[in-house]
Amino acid sequence: MNDDRNAFFASVETLDMSEYVLLDYFFESSIDPVDAAAHLCQEQSTAQWCRVGVDEDLRPLHAAKVVDLVVERNPERPCLPFQIDHWEKLWDCRVKIAYPIRNIGASIPNLLTAACGEGAFYSPGIHAIKLHDIGFPAGYLEQFAGPKFGITGIREWTGIYNRPLFFGVIKPNIGLPPEPFRDLAYESWLGGLDVAKDDELIFDTEWSPFAKRTRLLGNARADAEQKTGKKCCYLANITDEVDRLIELHDIGVRNGANMLMINAMATGLSAARMVSRHTEVPLVAHFDCVAPLTKTPYYGLHSRVVTKLQRLAGFDAIIFAGMGSRMKTYRSAVLDDVHACLGSPSLDPGASPGAGAGPAIKPALPIPGGSQWAGSLQPLFQDIGSTDFAIVPGRAVFGHPDGPRAGAMSLHQGWDAVRAGVPLREYARHHRELEVSIRQNAG
Amino acid sequence: MNDDRNAFFASVETLDMSEYVLLDYFFESSIDPVDAAAHLCQEQSTAQWCRVGVDEDLRPLHAAKVVDLVVERNPERPCLPFQIDHWEKLWDCRVKIAYPIRNIGASIPNLLTAACGEGAFYSPGIHAIKLHDIGFPAGYLEQFAGPKFGITGIREWTGIYNRPLFFGVIKPNIGLPPEPFRDLAYESWLGGLDVAKDDELIFDTEWSPFAKRTRLLGNARADAEQKTGKKCCYLANITDEVDRLIELHDIGVRNGANMLMINAMATGLSAARMVSRHTEVPLVAHFDCVAPLTKTPYYGLHSRVVTKLQRLAGFDAIIFAGMGSRMKTYRSAVLDDVHACLGSPSLDPGASPGAGAGPAIKPALPIPGGSQWAGSLQPLFQDIGSTDFAIVPGRAVFGHPDGPRAGAMSLHQGWDAVRAGVPLREYARHHRELEVSIRQNAG
Numbered sequence: 004m005n006d007d008r009n010a011f012f013a014s015v016e017t018l019d020m021s022e023y024v025l026l027d028y029f030f031e032s033s034i035d036p037v038d039a040a041a042h043l044c045q046e047q048s049t050a051q052w053c054r055v056g057v058d059e060d061l062r063p064l065h066a067a068k069v070v071d072l073v074v075e076r077n078p079e080r081p082c083l084p085f086q087i088d089h090w091e092k093l094w095d096c097r098v099k100i101a102y103p104i105r106n107i108g109a110s111i112p113n114l115l116t117a118a119c120g121e122g123a124f125y126s127p128g129i130h131a132i133k134l135h136d137i138g139f140p141a142g143y144l145e146q147f148a149g150p151k152f153g154i155t156g157i158r159e160w161t162g163i164y165n166r167p168l169f170f171g172v173i174k175p176n177i178g179l180p181p182e183p184f185r186d187l188a189y190e191s192w193l194g195g196l197d198v199a200k201d202d203e204l205i206f207d208t209e210w211s212p213f214a215k216r217t218r219l220l221g222n223a224r225a226d227a228e229q230k231t232g233k234k235c236c237y238l239a240n241i242t243d244e245v246d247r248l249i250e251l252h253d254i255g256v257r258n259g260a261n262m263l264m265i266n267a268m269a270t271g272l273s274a275a276r277m278v279s280r281h282t283e284v285p286l287v288a289h290f291d292c293v294a295p296l297t298k299t300p301y302y303g304l305h306s307r308v309v310t311k312l313q314r315l316a317g318f319d320a321i322i323f324a325g326m327g328s329r330m331k332t333y334r335s336a337v338l339d340d341v342h343a344c345l346g347s348p349s350l351d352p353g354a355s356p357g358a359g360a361g362p363a364i365k366p367a368l369p370i371p372g373g374s375q376w377a378g379s380l381q382p383l384f385q386d387i388g389s390t391d392f393a394i395v396p397g398r399a400v401f402g403h404p405d406g407p408r409a410g411a412m413s414l415h416q417g418w419d420a421v422r423a424g425v426p427l428r429e430y431a432r433h434h435r436e437l438e439v440s441i442r443q444n445a446g
Numbered sequence: 447m448n449d450d451r452n453a454f455f456a457s458v459e460t461l462d463m464s465e466y467v468l469l470d471y472f473f474e475s476s477i478d479p480v481d482a483a484a485h486l487c488q489e490q491s492t493a494q495w496c497r498v499g500v501d502e503d504l505r506p507l508h509a510a511k512v513v514d515l516v517v518e519r520n521p522e523r524p525c526l527p528f529q530i531d532h533w534e535k536l537w538d539c540r541v542k543i544a545y546p547i548r549n550i551g552a553s554i555p556n557l558l559t560a561a562c563g564e565g566a567f568y569s570p571g572i573h574a575i576k577l578h579d580i581g582f583p584a585g586y587l588e589q590f591a592g593p594k595f596g597i598t599g600i601r602e603w604t605g606i607y608n609r610p611l612f613f614g615v616i617k618p619n620i621g622l623p624p625e626p627f628r629d630l631a632y633e634s635w636l637g638g639l640d641v642a643k644d645d646e647l648i649f650d651t652e653w654s655p656f657a658k659r660t661r662l663l664g665n666a667r668a669d670a671e672q673k674t675g676k677k678c679c680y681l682a683n684i685t686d687e688v689d690r691l692i693e694l695h696d697i698g699v700r701n702g703a704n705m706l707m708i709n710a711m712a713t714g715l716s717a718a719r720m721v722s723r724h725t726e727v728p729l730v731a732h733f734d735c736v737a738p739l740t741k742t743p744y745y746g747l748h749s750r751v752v753t754k755l756q757r758l759a760g761f762d763a764i765i766f767a768g769m770g771s772r773m774k775t776y777r778s779a780v781l782d783d784v785h786a787c788l789g790s791p792s793l794d795p796g797a798s799p800g801a802g803a804g805p806a807i808k809p810a811l812p813i814p815g816g817s818q819w820a821g822s823l824q825p826l827f828q829d830i831g832s833t834d835f836a837i838v839p840g841r842a843v844f845g846h847p848d849g850p851r852a853g854a855m856s857l858h859q860g861w862d863a864v865r866a867g868v869p870l871r872e873y874a875r876h877h878r879e880l881e882v883s884i885r886q887n888a889g
Contacts, residue, residue, distance in 0.1 A: 047647075048620055048644075049618065049620045049621060049648070050617065050618075050619075050620075050840070051617040051619075051840070051841060051844065051845055052618055052621075053616045053618060054618060054622075054626065054630065055844075055845060055846070055847065055849055056849070061618055061620065061621035061622060062621075064621060065620045065621035070503060083741065083742070083743075083774075103653065105651065106620055106621075106647065106649075107647075107649060107651075108649065108650070109650060110649065110686050110687050111687065112685050112686060112687065112688075112709060112712040112713040112714075113649045113686065113712075114682075115709075115712040115734065115735055116646055116647060116685060116709045116734040116735070117647065117714045119712070119734065119735045119737075119738055120646060120647070120709065120712065120734035120735065121732070121733060121734055122647070122737065123647060123737075124737035124741070125737070125767065125772055125773055125774065126815065127772055130774065143752055174493065174494040175492065175493075175494045175495055175497060175504055176493075176494075177491055177493075177498060177504060177508045177549055178492060178495075178504035178505075178507060178508035178549075179497075180503060181870055183497065187497065201588070202565060203494075203559055203563060204490075204491070204549065204550075204559060204560060204563070204565070206550060206551065206553065206556045207551070208548065208549065209552075210548065234802075236687065242555050242556060242559060243553050243555060243556065244553050244554065244555065244719060245555075245688055245714065245716045245717050245720055246716075246720045246722070246723075256859065266555060266559045266563065267557040269555040269556075269559045269562070269563065270555040270714065270716060271555075271688065271713065271715075271716060272714075273687045273688045273689075273713060273714060273717065273719055274688050274714055274716065274717060276687060277688055277689045278688070280689075283793045289564070290564060291558065291562065291563030291564055292559070292562050292563065294562075294564075294566075294567035295562055295567065295739050295745065295746035295747055296739060296746075297736075298526065298567070298739050298745060299526070299742045299745055299746075300526075302738065302741060302742055303738035303742075304738055304741075316822075321471065324568065329568055329570055329676045330568055331526075331568065333572065354727040369734060372564075373568065397493070397494070398494060401494065401498075402498060403498070404498060405498075406498055406499070442634025
């Protein structure tokens with residue numbers, strides 16, 4: 004094996020890293036970690052690297068190669084209860100693998116197959132494995148258009164600068180006909196909501212046909228813009244079978260929906276990339292089907308990988324699991340997702356925001372979601388360290404006891420308090436909508 | 447809460463179950479399991495079910511409803527290490543939820559959003575949750591075309607009856623130019639391999655352009671059919687960005703690829719459904735990106751759910767993790783996947799194979815994959831109880847010391863031994879290819 008396994012190791016100095024994607028895994032092994040890492044590369048690429056009886060070696064150009072391996076002895080029982088012969092021998096490993104781009108091209112399904120396919124999850128001696136990060140050389144990124152608008156484009160689109168954006172999930176939604184649904188959105192726009200959005204569970208249905216819903220809300224949006232003198236946005240959910248996405252995009256945009264949402268992993272990243280090539284309005288990703296891929300600590304994918312891939316696929320804004328006990332997500336993981344939206348998707352994980360990616364891959368607007376209200380603004384602003392984010396409350400706007408207009412106003416009042424450096428409760432003394440919201444949310 | 451939560455409970459006797467999809471979850475709760483189950487339904491459907499100040503209730507028609515709940519006290523620490531306030535109070539629950547079809551329609555992305563979306567994985571008091579099964583009423587299934595060929599169609603397509611089918615992964619693959627790749631496939635067909643297949647990691651690349659590869663193998667396939675007098679199949683991998691799938695299908699079929707493969711979860715189930723509507727040849731699913739969704743015992747999705755959805759999407763044959771220690775999959779889970787291919791996808795989990803689904807949803811050919819050889823046939827035949835399956839060896843055919851022709855022959859000899867009821871080693875005494883294979887694989 005020694006000769007064999009050496010072909011699956013290299014140093015970044017000797018490889019032309021512009022020809023490789025970098026895959027960063029945690030894995031748990033019950034065999035010699037060096038053998039396990041070599042097996043992993045082999046299973047992911049040139050499993051059988053020569054024909055029987057032919058003197059050839061396909062590995063120099065086509066093998067995945069270990070460029071870093073850190074091993075720690077761990078005598079604990081294995082993370083996953085699969086049948087293991089010798090579980091007294093266990094190692095925790097962190098491995099960086101250079102994966103040849105020539106094997107896969109700039110295709111998301113091909114990349115996913117290489118990074119999260121049979122090879123990664125069924126490699127000999129590896130019982131638990133999680134893809135923690137993924138990095139791309141600049142030339143590879145250039146083959147992805149990335150977000151058409153990005154943060155800068157969304158700010159120009161909405162005319163909102165120097166503060167977080169206020170999205171709001173129109174509620175109730177499931178079962179509500181388009182007319183009252185429209186009335187709720189209209190009220191929220193009058194209160195100053197930036198983006199009234201479809202719930203991720205509202206689709207093109209008999210009781211709320213997409214064409215009718217977008218027409219009514221498109222018209223109401225224009226009325227609200229007339230009345231308020233500022234841009235209002237309706238984010239319509241076009242999630243459906245992929246051969247309907249372009250049709251739904253076109254209907255929505257024609258009817259006045261000026262942002263569109265796709266439940267990215269339920270619909271497929273590649274389908275989203277197709278819509279991104281076509282879209283005339285900002286695209287927003289919702290995080291359905293992400294948790295089962297990402298939530299297990301030692302298995303699957305880190306959510307930052309999913310976020311990076313959504314950005315590559317062309318989402319201008321990405322909603323992911325945010326802070327708060329309901330979201331069951333560590334603060335550090337939320338911030339990892341924020342950085343995946345804002346930072347460089349290049350090989351260098353320490354790159355500063357926007358750097359390295361080149362102008363081709365714009366930063367996406369991070370939207371850490373989950374049970375938010377005016378009081379979520381200060382801690383998020385502090386954690387993220389800039390105004391380049393959005394919140395996406397539902398109940399705090401549309402369940403506000405005084406209605407969606409008051410709910411939307413409470414968000415602005417909350418942000419005004421942050422800007423003024425005044426505690427929320429103090430600011431609320433002279434702002435009734437915020438005061439009611441505090442009672443509703445922080446009772 | 448009591449009044450509220452009652453609206454999320456119903457009995458199957460009072461519901462018209464033809465209007466509901468049945469979702470069967472395990473979950474772990476730190477709050478009253480009845481409250482937790484009601485929350486789960488609420489988060490998955492009518493979260494806020496009335497407008498502020500309006501006397502209405504959207505739940506009767508649109509709420510997901512608990513139709514069965516089994517609770518067991520479990521004082522163990524929680525499965526997932528999320529922040530939990532009171533983890534001394536834990537319950538293991540099994541819940542069946544009736545989900546209203548009127549909310550989602552016959553759309554796979556919509557169904558995935560409802561069953562595996564934010565609602566399921568971020569419900570209050572639920573710390574671990576796994577979708578164990580999913581069932582569909584007949585009227586819903588009728589809206590899915592399902593497999594165009596199915597097992598019966600594949601048998602007619604190949605002319606192979608009364609035995610398992612022999613697929614083989616052409617090896618080496620990554621890095622090998624189309625000409626020698628063609629020669630390997632040709633040799634395997636002469637040895638009697640039914641389906642020579644692309645590896646899941648071979649795509650449309652510079653060093654093996656899809657058009658050239660399919661043309662060479664299409665021609666070789668015709669030559670092999672001429673020479674052997676029997677049907678030979680080339681299964682070409684069309685996995686790529688979804689807006690290329692139809693183009694690749696057409697090129698492949700025109701060039702003589704007579705089966706096509708899609709890495710289903712890497713490409714997207716909905717994209718596969720689109721190809722299925724269009725295809726002229728049997729479609730085969732490969733299982734990349736399935737493990738991270740399914741392998742954690744108490745989180746994510748059971749693989750049978752993924753298999754059922756692949757069948758709904760129209761795959762005629764489904765490759766999934768099979769037996770053997772490398773595949774780290776329990777025998778029972780493999781058989782669950784087999785049953786998901788063969789059995790009824792209807793509401794009744796005990797339905798006999800083919801029953802209930804109606805003619806619209808044909809059974810798909812189960813292919814439990816992973817390091818197989820001639821010796822894999824007897825145990826699989828015994829476990830499955832019929833010849834309606836395929837094996838998909840790689841090394842046993844293309845790494846056979848005497849070449850792919852001998853490798854393919856060894857599979858037939860292995861099956862002949864099973865049919866004759868003779869132990870493999872005994873049968874191998876007069877069958878050199880099998881004897882060499884035994885030394886290679888069970889040495």
